[in-house]
Amino acid sequence: MKKFKYIRPNNLKDACSILKRENDIKILAGGTDLLVQIKDRMKTPENLLDITYLSELRVIRNNSNYLEIGALSTHQDIIDSDLVSNNAGILQQACIQIGSPQIRNRGTIGGNIINASPAADTLPPLFTLESELILISESGERTVKIKDFFQGPGRSIIEPNEILKSIRFKKHSNWLGHFKKLASRKALAISKLSVAGLFLVNNGTIDQARIAFGAVGPTILIGKDTVALILNKKISSISEKEISDAVIKDISPISDLRSTQEYRKAITTILVQRILQNLMKA
Amino acid sequence: MSFIGKSIQRIDAVSKVNGSAKFIDDYYFDSMLYARIFRAPVPRGRIKNLDLSAAEKLAGIKGIFTAKDIPGANIVPVVEKDQPLLADEVFNFAGEAIAIVVADDPDIAEEGVSLIKLDYEELPSILTIEDSINKTVPDICSKPDNIFSHYKIRKGDFEKGFKSSDISFEEEYKTGYQEHAYLETQGMIAVPNPEKTITVYGSMQCPFYVQEGVSEITGYPLSDVRIIHTTTGGAFGGKEDVPSIIAGFASVPAVILNKPVKMVFDRAEDIMTTSKRHPAWIKFKTGFSKAGKLLAIKVEFYFNAGAYSTLTPIVLWRGLVHAMGPYACDNIHIDAYAVATNTVPCGAFRGFGTPQVIFACETQMDIAAEKLNLSPIDLRQINILKVGDSTGTSHDLDESVGLEKSLHLAADGIDWKNKFIPPSEKTGRKRRGVGISTLFYGVGLGAKGGMLRRAGAFIQVYRDGSVNVAVGTTEMGQGSNTVFAQLTAEALGCSPDNVTILPIDTSRVPDSGPTVASRSTVMTGNAIRNAADQIKHYLLLGASELSGKPEEAIELIDGRVLTAGNELKISFIDVVEHCFNQRYHLTSQGWFKAPSTSWDDDTGLGNAYFIYSFVTNTAEVEVDIETGEVEVLNLVSAEDFGQPINPKMAEGQIEGGVIQGMGYGIMENLYSEKGIFINPGFSTYLIPTTMDVPLVKPIIVNEGYSKGPYKAKGLGECPLMGVAPAITNAIYNATGIRVREIPALPELIIKQKKE
Numbered sequence A: 001m002k003k004f005k006y007i008r009p010n011n012l013k014d015a016c017s018i019l020k021r022e023n024d025i026k027i028l029a030g031g032t033d034l035l036v037q038i039k040d041r042m043k044t045p046e047n048l049l050d051i052t053y054l055s056e057l058r059v060i061r062n063n064s065n066y067l068e069i070g071a072l073s074t075h076q077d078i079i080d081s082d083l084v085s086n087n088a089g090i091l092q093q094a095c096i097q098i099g100s101p102q103i104r105n106r107g108t109i110g111g112n113i114i115n116a117s118p119a120a121d122t123l124p125p126l127f128t129l130e131s132e133l134i135l136i137s138e139s140g141e142r143t144v145k146i147k148d149f150f151q152g153p154g155r156s157i158i159e160p161n162e163i164l165k166s167i168r169f170k171k172h173s174n175w176l177g178h179f180k181k182l183a184s185r186k187a188l189a190i191s192k193l194s195v196a197g198l199f200l201v202n203n204g205t206i207d208q209a210r211i212a213f214g215a216v217g218p219t220i221l222i223g224k225d226t227v228a229l230i231l232n233k234k235i236s237s238i239s240e241k242e243i244s245d246a247v248i249k250d251i252s253p254i255s256d257l258r259s260t261q262e263y264r265k266a267i268t269t270i271l272v273q274r275i276l277q278n279l280m281k282a
Numbered sequence B: 001m002s003f004i005g006k007s008i009q010r011i012d013a014v015s016k017v018n019g020s021a022k023f024i025d026d027y028y029f030d031s032m033l034y035a036r037i038f039r040a041p042v043p044r045g046r047i048k049n050l051d052l053s054a055a056e057k058l059a060g061i062k063g064i065f066t067a068k069d070i071p072g073a074n075i076v077p078v079v080e081k082d083q084p085l086l087a088d089e090v091f092n093f094a095g096e097a098i099a100i101v102v103a104d105d106p107d108i109a110e111e112g113v114s115l116i117k118l119d120y121e122e123l124p125s126i127l128t129i130e131d132s133i134n135k136t137v138p139d140i141c142s143k144p145d146n147i148f149s150h151y152k153i154r155k156g157d158f159e160k161g162f163k164s165s166d167i168s169f170e171e172e173y174k175t176g177y178q179e180h181a182y183l184e185t186q187g188m189i190a191v192p193n194p195e196k197t198i199t200v201y202g203s204m205q206c207p208f209y210v211q212e213g214v215s216e217i218t219g220y221p222l223s224d225v226r227i228i229h230t231t232t233g234g235a236f237g238g239k240e241d242v243p244s245i246i247a248g249f250a251s252v253p254a255v256i257l258n259k260p261v262k263m264v265f266d267r268a269e270d271i272m273t274t275s276k277r278h279p280a281w282i283k284f285k286t287g288f289s290k291a292g293k294l295l296a297i298k299v300e301f302y303f304n305a306g307a308y309s310t311l312t313p314i315v316l317w318r319g320l321v322h323a324m325g326p327y328a329c330d331n332i333h334i335d336a337y338a339v340a341t342n343t344v345p346c347g348a349f350r351g352f353g354t355p356q357v358i359f360a361c362e363t364q365m366d367i368a369a370e371k372l373n374l375s376p377i378d379l380r381q382i383n384i385l386k387v388g389d390s391t392g393t394s395h396d397l398d399e400s401v402g403l404e405k406s407l408h409l410a411a412d413g414i415d416w417k418n419k420f421i422p423p424s425e426k427t428g429r430k431r432r433g434v435g436i437s438t439l440f441y442g443v444g445l446g447a448k449g450g451m452l453r454r455a456g457a458f459i460q461v462y463r464d465g466s467v468n469v470a471v472g473t474t475e476m477g478q479g480s481n482t483v484f485a486q487l488t489a490e491a492l493g494c495s496p497d498n499v500t501i502l503p504i505d506t507s508r509v510p511d512s513g514p515t516v517a518s519r520s521t522v523m524t525g526n527a528i529r530n531a532a533d534q535i536k537h538y539l540l541l542g543a544s545e546l547s548g549k550p551e552e553a554i555e556l557i558d559g560r561v562l563t564a565g566n567e568l569k570i571s572f573i574d575v576v577e578h579c580f581n582q583r584y585h586l587t588s589q590g591w592f593k594a595p596s597t598s599w600d601d602d603t604g605l606g607n608a609y610f611i612y613s614f615v616t617n618t619a620e621v622e623v624d625i626e627t628g629e630v631e632v633l634n635l636v637s638a639e640d641f642g643q644p645i646n647p648k649m650a651e652g653q654i655e656g657g658v659i660q661g662m663g664y665g666i667m668e669n670l671y672s673e674k675g676i677f678i679n680p681g682f683s684t685y686l687i688p689t690t691m692d693v694p695l696v697k698p699i700i701v702n703e704g705y706s707k708g709p710y711k712a713k714g715l716g717e718c719p720l721m722g723v724a725p726a727i728t729n730a731i732y733n734a735t736g737i738r739v740r741e742i743p744a745l746p747e748l749i750i751k752q753k754k755e
């Protein structure tokens, strides 16, 4: 491990000015991604800015018809939040499947987003919630739609001097959400593939639908064709073959050490089917 | 018996739980330096130039050492002496060590490694068993035809056997690498002494191997090389031969710089460059009569040995001896080959070459049962070894064969009668099934173990009744020290609380061979008894003198002195005190030579091991037929390892081993790209976590062995070996999908389903 300077800011403003001042600096939140990368010499920053004590970033609050989640909220904070369970249960479904108790107590939603892994589990739900990310720097705040945020594995449009302050999305209290993840073991395993689906269903017909896929492309992928297929249809009228055709158009999986392209294609379809079956039961 | 079969608490339980146990990385010696290794970047190449200049200039670097700096011989002595400690001129696998960088601090040493520039010519390499057999590149190892070893069995007439068979069939099987995944990585500290001797501390299974290795590397005589075993955090075979290499990396700079040097591997380095379970390719043909009698077996199998032979010859031999399974069969024809590739040298791993062949053999039995319209239990009942039968290598078994008992206990343990339903009758998304496997396993080093088949022990009783025991086989987490304390207490008549098992020190006990092959309880156990008997002689004499009762009438049990079941007023301590006053010798050396074995290389027949342990595994799984995901619900393991010395610890061994076997069967997978492992960490090389652990039911089947200490045999490796086929057979029973390759990942199951 390369040595680094450890900096702890007093407040958010302080953090922003340090970020502007220092070159080669990385933000440290829970460290469950970053410290692993530093240990493996995949990242070798000169400076680490530890923001974990900035409690203003660890809030989950109502903001008129939005829910706002501070970037430092841990996965466990999200699991424990009634606000989230009433308005975005799908996000909890993802958080509860992350890592292990230790990782969920330490890892933050902000870190999960900025690390920008295509397999990050909170991302497909955040896509279906049409989340917006609030970024802050010395020069002020800006808001970005999550679908415009990612550029590839590990890459996003965040600037080196910016901090992710919070995530916000509209409350989705009447929506039915399902997140399904497949991994090689029951805990401490990165997704081979994941599917999030958020729906408004009326009498067995899908009025609104949003679908997002994890780990089957360079970033999270939106299920455009799949949504187009199922929208305004009776769930029972959609055939397996149709779903499979649409899903395969939506995703672009590769083979890597977590799974094969073939398997990912086949099983993503199955997970979508299962989600639709669950909707029928509801 | 007062301590045999008693589940006393492990003597190291508290120190392991509260963290006070000291592992090698917890040790520090004054002015100690740290070593890191510069390694080969590709599978095979010729070194043209090694530029150390930038690294040498780095502040804090204390020295960089290559092959030419080694004071003794540049070899890692195992079976053959074909592996250098540091590659000289050519390197033969990616990750092979080329230089040792030593610095004040491990990070500086690491930095130094990154500054070394290697100019090399890449040579053509072989990465797979198939290419090695086809000799796509000739002569990549020290032996002809890229074959390190070939062993065979020729028994009866297999062609005739197949001709007289009513059914016969051949299948091909593949098994993958397995990483030991011990919690503590490899580590050693070499400390030079003023009088030009060296002491090496570290994590290991076989101090006497390390002693020989350090002696070769330093050129010091064995008498000047002292190895001290430190608390070892798991080994599973991975610390059999490899620690000699780590000790070499620490010792070379230690003797040259005359400073203590610590060499502790990081996890990625440990996974990428140290030994693994051999991947295998197996062709297996079996023939049966209509009634289900095994009439002929023909096997041809290949192990991927990697770049150097290390322990491969004996791993292969053990695989050969067990390849036909625990069945009586008159016509057997087996060829076993270990082929060289330019990959990491494979070596010892719990089971030592048998889990691979057991997977093939037990899948064959499952397929055969279906073809013969017999239940897998009945087919085994017809063929398994019983007392009076002869093993595949013609070893007539005259005692201690608990296989039949274990077969029925394991079947009942999983409720086979009610749960074994043919796959065709199963519907729905999640399907359950049960599977079974049976196995036998030779205890100890066997006929190919040569002069290593002996062990020593040293016992000293102090004036206050406390007892020190020095042994030559190591505690690495399996609990052997607790077993040794129980055996000592039983034999001397004291309490195990008064017994201290000393850290192993090669200056204290004679070479006792390696701690492998499930041999410690029998070998060291018998050596302890031998030592204790010598002391016991004086204790009984002393007790008789003190009490006035005849020696034959006196019993010493748990610190008490009894005659005819009545406790006398004198205690063990009084007796010891008396013996001291009489100047009786309460110190002794024990020695045990293994019972005899035999072997004929031309026929592959003989009494390969002195005794065998026996296991039946049953498994119940639930398979998601759409995704191929397997959830193991229940694992039962009924094991005959003779008299259990400490049943609770034995159950712990079984539980751990069974889970390790489950990982081997359905989870653990090392991926390599161009001969380099790309998932050398626990976030990518996935072993089961507690969340994946099913209900495990250990069943102890006690068929005593007359020559074992208090009738014990060996247990250590048994639990792992047959779990994979029990699970894959259960997958078949659940789904009708036949898996011929492990790990049986969901991807493979789905692929197989489509075919």
Ligand SMILES: Cc1cc2nc3c(=O)[nH]c(=O)nc-3n(C[C@H](O)[C@H](O)[C@H](O)COP(=O)(O)OP(=O)(O)OC[C@H]3O[C@@H](n4cnc5c(N)ncnc54)[C@H](O)[C@@H]3O)c2cc1C
Pocket: A026, A027, A028, A029, A030, A031, A032, A033, A034, A035, A036, A071, A072, A097, A098, A099, A100, A103, A106, A107, A108, A109, A110, A111, A112, A113, A114, A115, A119, A120, A121, A122, A162, A163, A164, A165, A188, A189, A190, A191, B683
């Ligand atoms: C054993 C293990 C298991 C895991 N299992 C899972 C899993 O199942 N699913 C999953 O999705 N992930 C998993 N992870 C990955 C990781 O835990 C999550 O991605 C976690 O949410 C990261 O959060 P963190 O706070 O630890 O991030 P850190 O490691 O602190 O930071 C990650 C990155 O984000 C940047 N960053 C962090 N916060 C901010 C901010 N507010 N503003 C700007 N940049 C920021 C950092 O600079 C860094 O580049 C696992 C990790 C481990 C070690």
